[in-house]
Amino acid sequence: MKLQQHVSDNILKDESSTLEYKAVLPPSKAIAQILCSFANTDGGLLILGVSEIGGLKVSGLSEDFRATSITHKALDLLVPRPVVDYGYVQYENKKLFAIKVEKSPETVSVDGKIFKRNGFKTILDNPAENIFQPGGYKRISEINEQMELLKAASTDSKLKLLEHYQSVIKIIDNLKLLLYPESPSVFTSDKEGKVLARIIFSSVVDNFETYLSDVLFEIYLAKPETLKSEQMVKAEDVLNCADIQEFIIFLGKQKVAKLQKGSVKGFISENKQISDLNAMDKPTQNEIEKILQIRHLYSHRNGVIDDKFIKYFPASASGTEYQMSTDEILDKLEYLSGIINSIDRAAVKKYDLATI
Known part of the structure; x- marks a missing residue:
């Protein structure tokens, strides 16, 4: 009372x-x-x-x-x-x-x-300090400042993504000798540096996918009616979840599985909550698909180019190693951040999502 x-x-x-x-x-x-x-x-x-x-x-x-x-x-x-x-x-x-x-x-x-x-x-009240290397690559600190600005009026999903990206650029800043000993625009020749570059890029893309799964969950919470559909689910999957929140998270990750196969268009078409936002036009979808293909190559073939990859990147040669410079990795990180910002703003407006 x-x-x-x-x-x-x-x-x-x-x-x-x-x-x-x-x-x-x-x-x-x-x-x-x-x-x-x-x-x-x-x-x-x-x-x-x-x-x-x-x-x-x-x-x-x-x-x-x-x-x-x-x-x-x-x-x-x-x-x-x-x-x-x-x-x-x-x-x-x-x-x-x-x-x-x-x-x-x-x-x-x-x-x-x-x-x-x-x-x-x-x-x-106690933000983590992002102290970068004295005399380090200036672009890294500039990107960090951009991430801070993008945090304004963000969903929890977007905030987690941006904080992860800030951790990524901090790693890049700390490991110059491995990742860009000559220049950020030049591929590293260090064996361990190549492995690390692949891991870092894959992490950037993986967390982009995680964001999409997380924001779907936030939309479901805000508008439960958007979860209702004729999609078939296994009783076993429902019973394996402790509560409705856990089931929604499971369902969101299941939907994002389309992305893991490189099917951006399939993911968008099957998720009306995302497609209705109109935040990713056809050229953007095509670019994301190419980014996903690089991640697949890094995650499953250690960067060695195959015929499937050549369909997306015709200038590549089968059997050779696909490398990205630090600048190229940062380009993709900034690009995905911009897309996430557009999706997040549209989702907050359309579904009245809570912001932090």
């Missing part, structure tokens, strides 16, 4: 250091970060089911997915766990979900990160 009253007393007030709204159910990690920020500041109230588009409006929260289960997962991420009250509440015949957090006497963290409130925003 206290939670119901607390919501009634605060509903439709402007967001502040102690009040935040989300129109839809965010992923557990995004919820954990908001709760962490409240606990480390003055406590606060998170209300799910209130839209901010065109002014505050109580839209209600779909019961297709259990907000309680997602909240439990969020609370498990908080160290130490603050005092929290949560549950479904009613407002004007609509069901909302509210989470009230008390100010913690101890600093609360999520995966070692400390969040606090700055006005109505959640901010990272």
Whole structure:
């Protein structure tokens, strides 16, 4: 009853250091970060089911997915766990979900990160330092600055991707002697450097695929009705998942399997949630497909060119080694970052996804 009253007393007030709204159910990690920020500041109230588009409006929260289960997962991420009250509440015949957090006497963290409130925003209070090599390749620090700018109003999926890419460029910066001993525009001749370049590039592409899987999950959470289809699933697959959240993650990864075979067009056509965003035109799809083919070659043939690869890169010679310079790897990283930014912005707008 206290939670119901607390919501009634605060509903439709402007967001502040102690009040935040989300129109839809965010992923557990995004919820954990908001709760962490409240606990480390003055406590606060998170209300799910209130839209901010065109002014505050109580839209209600779909019961297709259990907000309680997602909240439990969020609370498990908080160290130490603050005092929290949560549950479904009613407002004007609509069901909302509210989470009230008390100010913690101890600093609360999520995966070692400390969040606090700055006005109505959640901010990272202990950001990791990206210190690059003195006199190093200037382009690396410039890309890092671009990644920081792209983090603004991002989904949790995009934020994780950008942080991974920042780790990648930090590795590149630290391993100049292996990756680009002569120049970033020249292939490395070092044997171990070649292996490392293949691993780094594959990681860049793998995490692009992971982003697509993760953002599908966020869309499913925000709009459960988009999950409903006539697609056949095995009862065994459903029973092997602990809850609906785990099943959605499984389904998202299954859909991304199309990408792992290089079929970008197939992935887009089979996922209306992505195709409706209109964020990847035909030339972009073709370019992504070529990037995936390089990753396949690196992952499965150690970079040795075969006939399938030549279909995408006719100037290549079968049996020779396909190499990428550090500059070329960074080009692809920036290119994929731009695509992800377009997808993310479109998804946030269309599906009203929660941002961090």
